[in-house]
Amino acid sequence: MFALLFCACLAGAATARGQEGSCAPAEIAPGAASTAERVHDYAPVFESCASESGATRLAIRRMRVDGEALLLAVDPQSLQTSLERAACWRCAETSDAAEEQTRYLQALRPPADPARPPALVNAGLIHGAGDGAFVTGDLCPSRKPLDRAFFEELAAQGPHTPVTLAVSGGWIARHGADFAWLREKARSGALDIAWANHSYSHPYVVGLADSRNYLLRPGVDMDREIFETEKLIIANGETPSVFFRFPGLVADGALLDHIRARHLVALGADSWLALGPPPRPGSIVLVHPNGNEPVGLRLFSRLVKTGRLPRPLRPINEAP
Structure with missing residues (x-):
């Protein structure tokens, strides 16, 4: 009798483990399709x-x-x-009203800051809570190869170094090998990558005023810009985060409302290294490791080598 009970317990435990395993988060393997x-x-x-x-x-x-x-x-x-x-x-x-007490909804719809009036550029979360720095990189569409040396320098800061990559669908479509290389960096434990959405096509016309450029161009389909990028990230084996960065950091109130209606948190930056001030504690740092902005990467490397990059480096989920 004891032996029968023991076997029954083992069978029940095995069944429970099987159910638990079948309900684990899905891992999507990249495929040829x-x-x-x-x-x-x-x-x-x-x-x-x-x-x-x-x-x-x-x-x-x-x-x-x-x-x-x-x-x-x-x-x-x-x-x-x-x-x-x-x-x-x-x-x-x-x-949203039913979930307004959650940290997610408070990040999605923060209270208006009277000291910061609405602006065309840099809407949303631009500075994080607490010390350290939040390193983010934009992968806009580019014909140039990924700046892999930047990621090697990041990985040298310690295992699971956090970095947020705002990736465009157009970049993924052209840079399959680079995307796979980044995935391997994450799977090896060298980097902890959060995948933010940076639109699919990242429209931009040189010399055109911001108010008529980027996602403010006539005819832009915002749902396509959002969803096609998310689907590409998923089909290539990764999981989109809740963050969306506007191309050029340019948006108006209607665009901001649209991404919030799709339950995405607008991600700006207060330290775009190639253009703006150096980082301070809590800064969201922005560089472009897509081959298009080497000056920002040189400045980042200099901050690391001189100890002037605020520490610790923190994951973007801790910023709101």
């Missing part, structure tokens, strides 16, 4: 979800990837995103 062939029924939602274990998440996208129903989910307190298996969660529609 196109994004359009792999990612279907991609749609914005806002749902409050709970699992059998009592975990809670907010779902902001539903989709099918390689035939499996998935959620792009956000931990409402840590802001960490994950691709969750829809079958493992009970979800119901929610609203």
Whole structure:
């Protein structure tokens, strides 16, 4: 009898482990098939979800990837995103008002700062809470190779060095090998990469006024700019974060409202190294490691070597 009970317990434990494993966040392996062939029924939602274990998440996208129903989910307190298996969660529609006490909604819709009137440039989160620095790099569409030396220098600062990469869909489409190299840096533990959205096409016309340039160009489809980039990130094996950086840091009130309606946090910067002031404690530092702005990378390297880059380097989820 004891032997039978023991075997039954082992079988029950194995079943529980199997269920737990099947409900772990999905890991999407990059494949040869196109994004359009792999990612279907991609749609914005806002749902409050709970699992059998009592975990809670907010779902902001539903989709099918390689035939499996998935959620792009956000931990409402840590802001960490994950691709969750829809079958493992009970979800119901929610609203911003219902979730307003969560850290996520407070980051998404911060109270207006009377000392900082609305501006065309640098909307959203431009300075982080606390000490240290938040290193971010923009990967705008570029024909030039990735500045890998910049990432090697970052990795030399210690294991799991955090960096946020605001990546455009156009860059991913042209730089598959560079994207795979960055993924390996993350998987090896050298870097801790958060993938922010930087639009798909990153429209820009040289010499045109900001008020008619970038995503303010006539005919821009903002949902396409957002969702096509997210789908590319997912199809290439990564998970989009909740952050969106406007190309050129240029936006108006309507654009800001649109990305917030899609439950994305606008990410600016108070230390664009090639153009602006040096970083101070809490600064969101901006460089372009896409081959287009070597001067910013040289300034970053100088700050590291002279000890003038505020420490510690912190993940962007800690900034709001």
